Amino acid sequence: MNAVVTTQKLTKHYEGICRVKELDLQVYEGEIYGFLGPNGAGKSTNLKMLLGLVKPSAGKIAIFGKDFQQNRTYVLQHTGSLIESPSYYGHLTGLENLRIMQRLRDVPDKNITEVLKIVRLEQQKHKKVAHYSLGMKQRLGIAMALLAFPKLLILDEPTNGLDPGGIEEIRELIKSLPGQYGITVLLSSHLLAEIEQMATSVGIISNGQLLFQGRKDTLQEKSKNYIFLRTGNNEWAQNLLQQKGYHPVKYKEQLRLANLTDEEIARINKTLVQANLDVIRIEEYHKSLEDIFLELTRKENNLC
Template sequence: MSTYPIIETKQLTKTYGGTPRVDHVDLKVQQGEIFGFLGPNGAGKTTTLKMLLGLVQPTKGSVNVFGKELQKHRMAILNQTGSLIESPSYYGHLTGLENLRVMQRLRSLPAKNIDKVLQIVRLEHHRHKTAREYSLGMKQRLGIAMALLAFPSLLILDEPTNGLDPAGIGEIRELIKSLPAQYDMTVLVSSHLLSEIEQTATSVGIISEGKLLFQGTMAALQAQNQAAVHFRTDQPDKAVQVLSAYGYRPRIDGQQLVFKGMPDAEVCRINGILVSRQIGVSRIQERKKSLEDIFLELTGKERSL
């Protein structure tokens, strides 16, 4: 187990025409993680990933991969890295098998790896079909197979479920989830789909307008969301006055009093106080925010991803 992050950036910045697309990003990805890089389209995800691979030169900042500086050790780093950025590259007139053979020979990899990756991405029965005949989902899987061909230590996937139907999304999701345990890979996957990151990643980074707003485990992200208890009553103003005498300061939201999360005994006590003062309570409900709610709070923007 490494004692350093597999990926570490410091103050990573890329500016186009005076406007920062990636703005002083300090990213850390630990070994064995599935790190979900989450943000709306245009947030800076792809630009960041391209800088991690040396495809785009940073305006400012540094990139270390496997504990080595990318600019000084790019070829050694790329030999241990597989990637699929934006969309798969392939020769449409060649079969899936032939496309993989081209990659295998270029990289001087064992021929047996081809059969293995075809099986992993479930294309073994379509190996003799030309790539132009593949569905969008099959093309995505061929791109992932090419990225996996060297069985890299680090796999970087940029929006791998883009354009796929629900069944295709589910297949790619299960594939990604299997890689760290089965092949000792670290996976960095970007997405604008909140549900995919929530179901796939062990850690997450949230980026918006080039700025990294959150970074940590999924559990740490969810911990930012304290459950709220909602009391529905027909006299919210009177209820607040009554409860203030007992030290409670709920927020009024329409006909509801909203409290931060509390134990069941506390909920019972508040309900008892209100009922004893002839204030009717028609519903008590505990609510937790979704990952999307947390995202919108972090970005301060009421918009869909």
């Protein structure tokens, strides 16, 4: 797989405060890469650096395998973006806004017709954008980002301000982009559910540092499953299991064990029963992506 975006130790200081710290990002072709992190984690700053809007304090950016600094125009030609809130000229109509972007990107007229169709703004194209609803502005922003049918699409919080119907619509649109137009998507969100539903790869950022990066399924696998045991005498059971080489931890009224195979669980059960201990409950607890996310980001916060 070809890397579309690679950063090396990308760092940004603002007045001595480190907003993005030594980020090594890897986005591969055909992916929908979800950039996840709490508000103020450095997501926007990082995406802006990828577009040259913010100048890195240190580190390197390569997009399409080319150094950004030296190939700015080439990279931007093949990159569409929607950063922060949508950009628009309020006194102009939706169509005129697209025409401006058409001049800047030198694309044919048919692209305008097509993107208007994709974001379903054909009926409103002659209306002044100042009179658009937030959702319509957001859709216009996506249309502008798509106008040149770029190889890479960078979207910062793309479903911000949309109603549930609109969110669903945009989500389906984004999911279809890699397959239909060969567009690699890099999007950010502070909402886990959104990333969970759209992304194929995930990068988790907190306080400017990348805590996890990889395929979404890897992250899910990474989620340790716990087994909770409840017995007639937890202390006795704990001692017994420790002797057998397990590491049970007392957790409220239960014992918690991590990373067990099914066979091990069966063996533990047998041991306890043979020792004449009542086994009341064996429960499996599966951590959701949300738990992992919270755990990762919280740990980070505690360190500070």
